[in-house]
Amino acid sequence: MEQSPFPYQGPLKPGEVTGRDELRADLAERLMQRRVTALLGPRRYGKTSLLRRVTADLEQVGPEPIWIDFYGLTSMADVAAALDRGLASTRGPLRKVLDTVAGGISLRLGVVGVELSKSKRDRPEPVALLWTLLDVLVKTAERNDIIVVFDEFSGLANAKGATSILRTALQHHYRDMGIVFAGSDPSTMRLLFSDRAQPFFAQADLVEIGPLTDLEVLDIIRDGFEDTGRDPGGSAARIVSLADGHPQRAMQLADAVWQQTESGEVATDQAWETALGEVRATVDAGSERLHALLPTGHQKTLRVLAAGGSIYGTAADAVNLAPGTASAAIEALTGNGFLQNTADGTVIVDPLLADWLRRRFPL
Ligand SMILES: Nc1ncnc2c1ncn2[C@@H]1O[C@H](COP(=O)(O)OP(=O)(O)OP(=O)(O)O)[C@@H](O)[C@H]1O
Ligand SMILES: [Mg+2]
Structure with a gap:
């Protein structure tokens, strides 16, 4: 193979x-x-x-x-x-x-x-x-x-x-x-x-060591497909966007799309949908278990951040998250590696955890 x-x-x-x-x-x-x-x-x-x-x-x-x-x-x-x-x-x-x-x-x-x-x-x-x-x-x-x-x-x-x-x-x-x-x-x-x-x-x-740039991820995807006689088509931009610079998640998503694409072919929308479904299926159960182990304040903070909201904004109000609780949660979650501080503020490290949170708890 x-x-x-x-x-x-x-x-x-x-x-x-x-x-x-x-x-x-x-x-x-x-x-x-x-x-x-x-x-x-x-x-x-x-x-x-x-x-x-x-x-x-x-x-x-x-x-x-x-x-x-x-x-x-x-x-x-x-x-x-x-x-x-x-x-x-x-x-x-x-x-x-x-x-x-x-x-x-x-x-x-x-x-x-x-x-x-x-x-x-x-x-x-x-x-x-x-x-x-x-x-x-x-x-x-x-x-x-x-x-x-x-x-x-x-x-x-x-x-x-x-x-x-x-x-x-x-x-x-x-x-x-x-x-x-x-x-x-x-x-x-x-x-x-x-x-x-x-x-x-x-x-x-x-x-x-920070996230990969979008351009780096794009190059990795293009080179991998091209070297094996394939074309990522529109899936490349979708992988870049979902992976958000996370190297391992980018590779995992790219692999799933690649597996759906025959040699000599361009990856189709259907290939992307199937690939995304498969990756989610392997990750979701872990996200669910992890989430269940967290205190409520941590859970709410992750939900707000996954939705791209501010822990002091309307999203935080919507889930009834007090600022003090949120600050403590951010400190703890940053300390154990679930969150990291970037130029864009505090973000969830694993984009597939964020993806699961958005699907599971739409705000
Ligand atoms: N420069 C890179 N280009 C493309 N993919 C990369 C790159 N670096 C890492 N990866 C992807 O990330 C995965 C994990 O890499 P690696 O094990 O080196 O990370 P790590 O930070 O040492 O992880 P851990 O915290 O588990 O020790 C690799 O299997 C690969 O898919
Ligand atoms: Mg390592």
Whole structure:
């Protein structure tokens, strides 16, 4: 079967990442200059994809990347295991250097998870193990030109004490390697990177990944259809409008229309309608569940924002939303990543959640 030019589940391969030229150049320069950087942005906005592209590009001219993924950690043992997995997933000559450095302190990379699952008596102490692994990283950086990507960095906040170990281990060595932290959880990320008690993290430059421009989305759609012998027709403008710059939603919608369009054909209105119906069918149940879990004030605030209204305007009056309730809801929903502040004011991050709210609760 022909492969869709619009993958939308998980990070893209470096070669699939287009657009965001300025941000890409900016990140590359920061990493080359060894400026510690934190890349912040909503879920599924393309942080991992972008960093894969940037590090792959840099690899052509020198520095080799090491990826550490801190997603879903709950303990110090998890942190050590995540660091070990990251180091062990490195390939090529750099892996040899890592193994040599680790071997020098009697550590074997890639088996930490197994070691930690042993009975309490035979199990290594996670904190000591974490220090050892960080030592391997630092010593490797002294020998090789490396970039370390700490992805899903907010996951570290759930392992008590882990951030300060990482800070202590890295703060005198940040000039020996490129370091970038990426994460989605806005309130945790802000806390980590502005906390005075964490001077190393606080000195990182915060860089935001914003929505794609309409033109970028349009180019992605056109190129994807053209490269596979198709024409998006009028669906392109509809995808751009509904996706509202959200990279993953744009790709998901484009994929659905593409699936409805035969090679050599132009996407029809019917293709768009069917595609939209299918995408909504996969998303609506999740929106419904999510909505049901929110306090009433949050629900009303989302409804007003989805309708494009002001939380102080007639739309807010219509749903009986008090200004104080709305402000508190906006703060909470921005903190957990449902809302974001843009040049257009506070908006719902996921355009398909907004779409569901408008259909479910017409104002
Ligand atoms: N530059 C881009 N061009 C086109 N689509 C993109 C781009 N970046 C991301 N996407 C789309 O967004 C999806 C998610 O990308 P990615 O996993 O990199 O985002 P993320 O911000 O790391 O997400 P998460 O918060 O889940 O870690 C991709 O599968 C792809 O469909
Ligand atoms: Mg990611």
